[in-house]
Amino acid sequence: MPLLDVRELVVRYGTVTAVDQVSFSLRAGETLALDGPSGCGKSSTAMAVLQLRRPDAGEVRFEGRELTVLTERDLRPIRPRMQPVFQDPYGSLSPRHRIRDAVAEPLKVQGRWTADGPAKVAELLDRVGLDPSHGARYPHELSGGQCQRVGIARALASEPRLLVLDEPVSALDPSVRAGVLNLLAELQDELGLGYLFICHDRAVVRNFAHRVIEMRDGRVISG
Numbered sequence: 001m002p003l004l005d006v007r008e009l010v011v012r013y014g015t016v017t018a019v020d021q022v023s024f025s026l027r028a029g030e031t032l033a034l035d036g037p038s039g040c041g042k043s044s045t046a047m048a049v050l051q052l053r054r055p056d057a058g059e060v061r062f063e064g065r066e067l068t069v070l071t072e073r074d075l076r077p078i079r080p081r082m083q084p085v086f087q088d089p090y091g092s093l094s095p096r097h098r099i100r101d102a103v104a105e106p107l108k109v110q111g112r113w114t115a116d117g118p119a120k121v122a123e124l125l126d127r128v129g130l131d132p133s134h135g136a137r138y139p140h141e142l143s144g145g146q147c148q149r150v151g152i153a154r155a156l157a158s159e160p161r162l163l164v165l166d167e168p169v170s171a172l173d174p175s176v177r178a179g180v181l182n183l184l185a186e187l188q189d190e191l192g193l194g195y196l197f198i199c200h201d202r203a204v205v206r207n208f209a210h211r212v213i214e215m216r217d218g219r220v221i222s223g
Ligand SMILES: Nc1ncnc2c1ncn2[C@@H]1O[C@H](COP(=O)(O)OP(=O)(O)OP(=O)(O)O)[C@@H](O)[C@H]1O
Pocket: 013, 016, 017, 018, 036, 037, 038, 039, 040, 041, 042, 043, 044, 045
């Protein structure tokens, strides 16, 4: 059974059809890249997969369950298992919260904060290659690459099966990109995560993805 199976997905904004009958599937432990020029519908596909933007038509089957028919309430226990990581590492963190609080937040929101919470946060920071002492800092005291690692630690706190990575290294200096991509590859090996990886850097896609589908004007043109 695929981890994620998307069938004939459609997303419209008024009269614009941003995603037009897109289908693909993804297995656990696999990275599928969505490639294509700006405006071709990659982010809209990602948002619809995550049910952050409910699709206008089509199916999104995740771990065997059809999500598009579920209510917000029924989606609540499923949401932690599919986590986004966005392009802008600073933008996805609140400037007023310390790093340790940002990583603790999903545990607290999901009712999983217990006496060993601080130790779990330290472990998550260590897992993404950050010194646990970074937990006391604020986002502006970290580099872009370190912030993106915090974003990944926050996603891992939810114990996901799928990460939707929307241009996760595009905003980073070329010198730190490889480090973040290596971390993602290690986590995938270790945890068997599926990655839907949105990226328009051909070299990165070639090195990192197991399969690539190419989009143009809302449609899949190859892959
Ligand atoms: N909220 C919105 N309202 C109206 N139109 C939108 C909205 N979001 C996206 N679009 C339009 O939908 C189409 C697909 O956009 P989308 O952001 O999904 O593409 P993309 O491939 O991710 O592009 P980029 O790489 O620039 O993020 C574009 O024509 C875009 O202008």
